Structures are given as C-alpha cells and as structure tokens.
Amino acid sequence: xxxxxxxxxxxxxxxxxxxxxxxxxxIAEDPNSTMTDIAxxxxxxxxxxxxxxxxxxxxxxxxPRKVNSVKEAIMLLGLDQVIEFVLIKTISAYLxxxxxxxxxxxxxxxxxxxxxxxxxRDLAARKxxxxxxxxxxxxxxxxxxxxxxxxxxxxxxxxIEELVLSNSYSFKxxxxxxxxxxxxxxxxxxxxxWDFSPELTYVIRxxxxxxxxxxxxxxxxxxxxxxxxxxxxxxGSGIDGLAYRFYENVLEGLKITEDDLQETISLAxxxxxxxxxxxxxx
Ligand SMILES: [Fe+2]
Numbered sequence: 001x002x003x004x005x006x007x008x009x010x011x012x013x014x015x016x017x018x019x020x021x022x023x024x025x026x027i028a029e030d031p032n033s034t035m036t037d038i039a040x041x042x043x044x045x046x047x048x049x050x051x052x053x054x055x056x057x058x059x060x061x062x063x064p065r066k067v068n069s070v071k072e073a074i075m076l077l078g079l080d081q082v083i084e085f086v087l088i089k090t091i092s093a094y095l096x097x098x099x100x101x102x103x104x105x106x107x108x109x110x111x112x113x114x115x116x117x118x119x120x121r122d123l124a125a126r127k128x129x130x131x132x133x134x135x136x137x138x139x140x141x142x143x144x145x146x147x148x149x150x151x152x153x154x155x156x157x158x159x160i161e162e163l164v165l166s167n168s169y170s171f172k173x174x175x176x177x178x179x180x181x182x183x184x185x186x187x188x189x190x191x192x193x194w195d196f197s198p199e200l201t202y203v204i205r206x207x208x209x210x211x212x213x214x215x216x217x218x219x220x221x222x223x224x225x226x227x228x229x230x231x232x233x234x235x236g237s238g239i240d241g242l243a244y245r246f247y248e249n250v251l252e253g254l255k256i257t258e259d260d261l262q263e264t265i266s267l268a269x270x271x272x273x274x275x276x277x278x279x280x281x282x
Contacts, residue, residue, distance in 0.1 A: 003152055004180045010148045011186070014094075017194040020045045021090045028083045028133040029197060035074045038082055042070045048086055052077075055085070055278050083133055087140055088114055088279060099146050101154030103239030109147070113140050114275060115235040118268040120226035124219075126260055131219060138203040139223045141196075145187030145204075152179045157239070164243050171240035172208045184208050208244055221250050233265055235272070 023041045027033040042048050049070055056067040056076050067073050074082050095110035102109070120139035124132035146153075153160065156178045163174040175182040188205030196204070199219070206214035207223050214220040228246055251257075 007148060007152060007179075007181055007186065008189070010151075011190055011193060014148065014190065014193070018045075018090055020048060020086065022195060024083055024086045024090075025137055025196070025200065028087070028137050029131070029199070031130055033079065035071070035079055038079060039070045039074055042074075042082075042086065048089065051089055052082065052085060058278075060278055080133060084117075084136060084275070085278070087137060088117075088275065091140060092279075094144065094147055097147065099150040099238070101150040101152070101157060101239075102146055108238065109143065111276070112230065112235055112238075113143060115233070115268060115272045116140070116142070116223075116226050116230040118271050118275070119229055119264050120222050122264045122268050122271075123222050123226055123229075123254070123256060123260070126256070126264065127254065129218065129222070134199070135219050135222050138200055138207075138219055139226050141191070141200070142187060142204050142207040142223055142227065143183060144190050145183035145185070148190065149175065149179065149181070149183045149186050161239075170208070170245045171243040172210075182208075182210075184210060209247060209250075212247075215247065215250055215253055218254070221254055225250050225254065225256065229261055229265060233269065235269075 020041060024038070027037050027041065030037075042052065052070065052073045053067055055061075056073045057063065061076065063076070067076060077085065091113070092110050095113055096107050097109075098104060098106040099109050104112070117136045117140035121132050121136040124135040129135065153175065159178045160171070160174040163169040163177060164171055169177065172182040172184060176185070184205055184207055187207075188201050191201040191204045202214075202217070203220045203223050206217070206220050207227060209215060209220075209224055214224075224247075228244065231241060231244070
C-alpha cells in the first residue's frame with residue numbers, strides 16, 4: 001500500500017531519541033536501581049539537570065535552603081519521581097506537537113499520555129506490581145505512533161469516521177483498514193527504531209489488544225485499562241475518544257474492582273495537576 005511506504009519514510013525522518021531517555025528507561029525497568037545509578041545518568045545532561053534543580057528550588061517545594069546538585073534533588077523527590085520527571089520532560093519534545101488528525105491541539109497528546117501513565121502506575125501500585133515504573137513508561141509512550149500517523153489520519157478522517165460510526169469499527173481497526181497501519185503497530189515500529197527494549201515494544205504494539213493473547217501479559221493489560229479509563233475522564237482525549245474496544249475480562253484478569261477504578265481516577269487527577277505544575281516551572 002502506497003501510504004505504508006510513505007509512513008515508513010516519515011518514521012526514518014524522526015529525530016533520534018535522546019540517549020538519556022533509553023538510559024533512564026533501563027533504570028526504570030531494573031528494580032535494583034539506586035539513586036547513584038540515576039544521578040550518574042542525569043549529571044551528563046545539562047538541560048535535565050537544570051530543569052530538575054529549578055523545579056526543586058521552586059515555590060512548589062518551599063524548601064528552607066537551595067538544592068544545588070542532582071543528588072540532593074533525587075534525595076528530595078525520590079527515585080520514582082525523578083525517573084518520571086525525566087521521562088515526561090524528554091518525551092514532551094515529541095508528544096507536545098499538535099496532532100490535529102486526532103483532534104488534539106498542541107500539548108494535548110502529551111497531557112493525555114501523562115494522565116494515562118499516572119493512572120497505569122496507580123493501578124499497578126494498587127496490586128503491588130514490582131514493575132510499576134516500567135508500566136508508567138510504557139503507558140507514557142504507548143501512543144507514540146500517533147505523532148507520525150497523524151498526517152495520514154487527517155487526510156482520511158472522513159473514511160475512518162464512516163467506518164467507526166456506520167460499520168462498528170474501532171478507531172484502530174479503521175486506521176488499519178483505511179491507511180494500512182494503525183497507531184499501535186506504528187508505535188511498535190518506532191519503538192524498534194529507537195532501540196526500546198523488546199518488552200516495552202511489545203506493550204506499545206499491543207496496547208489496544210490487537211493480539212488477544214496480550215491480555216495474559218500483566219503490563220499490557222494495565223496499560224490498556226489505563227488508556228480506557230483515561231479516555232473516560234476526558235483529559236486530552238481526541239476524535240478517537242471512546243471508539244476502542246473494551247474487553248471487560250481485563251478487569252477480572254487484573255482483579256481490579258470498580259472501587260479501585262474510582263480511587264485511581266481521583267488520585268491520578270490530583271497527581272496529574274501536581275506534575276503539570278512542577279513541569280510548567282521548568
Ligand atoms: Fe492508543
């Protein structure tokens with residue numbers, strides 16, 4: 001199909017992912033990571049170092065004395081929050097652009113991805129998952145395919161909407177039918193180009209359960225559920241809105257109740273505004 005060839009050319013044109021992102025993701029995926037591991041990565045990136053120290057010294061924390069080093073910043077925020085800060089900040093360069101094909105203005109895909117990642121991490125923490133940082137990362141990156149597919153969705157939106165509204169396609173199925181590739185599959189291709197781990201690539205590629213056996217994968221199931229829940233809250237969700245399939249047995253598989261979902265929604269939205277406050281300072 002002609003458009004697939006054009007899409008792959010656009011993927012090849014994407015700017016390489018900054019090295020700090022892959023290094024931080026490796027730390028996030030390793031449960032034995034220490035503060036020293038993360039400090040050693042951050043100190044070689046002056047932009048991240050500056051942002052982190054600036055955030056710590058903001059009125060938000062109201063500290064009695066100034067933070068002057070990455071190590072002090074990590075001690076103040078904690079390992080998990082620093083990992084999240086670096087990931088959210090780095091990926092913003094890609095996700096902040098408008099994706100008008102999906103009905104999202106500048107910043108909306110990024111904000112939506114952040115809220116989804118916070119929900120995914122909360123759902124994972126609720127069940128004491130050991131890989132909650134990996135789940136946060138996968139959820140933050142799951143829609144990366146949209147940044148390239150956007151132009152093609154935009155050019156075919158009437159056909160896509162017709163399939164969704166009149167033929168009961170999910171938005172993802174309509175993307176595949178009309179364009180030849182959906183945003184999850186394309187996200188998997190981008191993940192491979194950027195040397196993401198096979199585990200992370202798998203979750204991105206299957207975050208809409210293209211392969212139903214992905215329901216047996218814990219991380220994929222949590223990321224999938226978080227996306228559905230985030231869409232229900234309406235933060236930054238676009239034209240594709242709720243036009244995705246909901247497999248209720250994912251809830252059973254994860255042993256997540258309606259009450260869990262309600263608590264996750266309220267906690268994540270509180271955390272979401274805190275994160276945005278913090279990032280707006282830097
Ligand atoms: Fe998606």
